[in-house]
Amino acid sequence: xxxxxxxxxxxxxxxxxxxxxxxxxxxxxxxxxxxxxxxxxxxxxxxxxxxxxxxxxxxxxxxxxxxxxxxxxxxxxxxxxxxxxxxxxxxxxxxxxxxxxxxxxxxxx
Numbered sequence: 829x830x831x832x833x834x835x836x837x838x839x840x841x842x843x844x845x846x847x848x849x850x851x852x853x854x855x856x857x858x859x860x861x862x863x864x865x866x867x868x869x870x871x872x873x874x875x876x877x878x879x880x881x882x883x884x885x886x887x888x889x890x891x892x893x894x895x896x897x898x899x900x901x902x903x904x905x906x907x908x909x910x911x912x913x914x915x916x917x918x919x920x921x922x923x924x925x926x927x928x929x930x931x932x933x934x935x936x937x
Contacts, residue, residue: 831891832917832925837901837910838869838882845883848904852887857897859931862886893932 835858839845842863849861864884871878889897894914901912917925 830917830920830925832920832928833889833891833894833914834917835887835889835894835897835901836884836913836915837887837905838884840880840882840906842866842883844906845885848901849885851900851904852897855896855900856932857893857900858887858889859928860888888928890929890932 837848839848845863849858849863852858852861862885864886866881866883869880869882871880887897898912902910
């Protein structure tokens with residue numbers, strides 16, 4: 829099994845998403861961040877149904893880098909309760925998975 833994770837979060841606008849993506853790559857807690865097109869999210873918050881436009885981020889990282897990544901997302905995120913979901917990557921192109929691992933472990937060298 830791989831130690832690679834796909835982390836998903838949503839930001840309220842393109843600028844916030846881009847800034848967070850740059851920070852995560854700069855801090856080397858992510859190897860790659862995909863900023864997707866804005867989407868409409870519908871959810872229940874504090875007893876009311878809400879709808880908002882959000883910008884999803886798909887973040888490739890490792891289990892070892894995840895705690896720091898979560899800390900950075902939470903600290904920089906404008907939402908009171910940000911979505912931060914980590915999905916284990918069970919298989920993938922070995923060379924790509926190795927690259928993700930190398931990029932997020934570079935500070936340890």
